[in-house]
Amino acid sequence: MFGTSIHWTTFFYLLIDTFIVVFAFFHSKNNRQNNLNRYLILGLLFIFYNLTGGFLPIKNFPGPFILQYVITYGVALIMGIYLFYYIYKEYDIEFLNSHLTISNISIYGTLCFFGLYLFPYYLTNSIDIARLSFTIPVSLISLYFLYSFYKKISTSEKNNQSALRRNKLSLLSVACIALLPVLTVIGDYQWLTFTVVNISFFAITIIEVDRFLFFLEHKKEIAGVFKFYKVNKFDSKFLKKNLTRRELEIAMSILDSKSYKEIGEDFFIAESTVSKHASNIFKKTSTKNRIEFTTRFKLQEK
Structure with a gap:
């Protein structure tokens, strides 16, 4: 579309995410009792992910070709880390041990990007080799996060329906983000990758709607x-x-x-x-x- 590599499904998700974020912004602005700042930041990151991942790379980009991949991978990395932070801060769901704090994950992610993506590209001048050297180990780490999260929320035997829905939707959201590097390894199927990733944001949105209904009840x-x-x-x-x-x-x-x-x-x-x-x-x-x-x-x- 528009003479770029963006798929129509990605553009569709971009429009939906933008509408949701704009609606949430005006709702939060008019309702002091329902601060949505973290949710708005998360939504903006998903919008930037759709923009950069959908439109890049382009031929007439000013600057080195690799810079476009640095931007797209960087946005995806920040989005994933912030999602973990969001779930931890908003819902008090702790599933990482003391060594894997949000700040440490940010440091590990940055080091992995420089060491496993940019350095292999510098040595080989190959985007494909750099992508595989980065996404394969990151895929394994992401699947570990998913397993840890599932293990954490599946051990409870409580029957509070609201909390159960929240945990299941949080699990769905984390699963979709954890699958991002796996889908990148499989191939450049934009319609599939962006569908899975945007489901993560939609799951969080459903949680926030459920929370809003809780506030209405009280x-x-x-x-x-x-x-x-x-x-x-x-x-x-x-x-x-x-x-x-x-x-x-x-x-x-x-x-x-x-x-x-x-x-x-x-x-x-x-x-x-x-x-x-x-x-x-x-x-x-x-x-x-x-x-x-x-x-x-x-x-x-x-």
């Missing part, structure tokens, strides 16, 4: 919390530290009189993680403990 309680901010006239610096969406979920569960253990089971997170979120909630709402928090906001709800 609209009165959330309104009570934010009314407290307005009534007490906190300064702008404090307002920038409003409850995150995860903290809102935990706060609604606390108002439902659930114990930290029950909340942890509902969201497939450790009780200590719930306690940490609760401490942040109490600090941001100027309450000393869950009793004061529950009393204050349950009264406001009435």
Whole structure:
């Protein structure tokens, strides 16, 4: 299409992703209680992936030919790492050991790109050899991440349907990203590769829609919390530290009189993680403990 290598399916996904991100931006702008900054960044990365992977390489590109591949592989690498970061920060799903933190993954990914892609290309001047030397080991690492993630979320026997849907969709999202280097090894089938990768973003989008419906169900309680901010006239610096969406979920569960253990089971997170979120909630709402928090906001709800 357009005299470039972009396939019509890639262009179609580009339009869909752009529409979703624009819609989410205006929704977030008009709704202070539903901050979507991380989701917007993730969406932009998928848009850039569709743009660079779809339109590049082109013949009249200003600069070395290899630079186009550096751009496309770099965007894909950043997108994949940020997806892991997003799932960890937004849903508290921890599936990596202490040595494989998000920062370490970023470092390993960068070193792999320079050592397994750019260096072989420098030695052989062959894009195909460089692609194989980079994507084969990265494929194995990605499949390990997928196995670790699956093992983490499949060990729980809890039956909270919302959390189960979230974990299954997160698994689907991670699986699609993990298959990206595998699909690159198989061949340049743009329609297949970009379909699989964009399913990853659509899965995260479904999770966010599900989360939004959860907030609608607890609209009165959330309104009570934010009314407290307005009534007490906190300064702008404090307002920038409003409850995150995860903290809102935990706060609604606390108002439902659930114990930290029950909340942890509902969201497939450790009780200590719930306690940490609760401490942040109490600090941001100027309450000393869950009793004061529950009393204050349950009264406001009435």
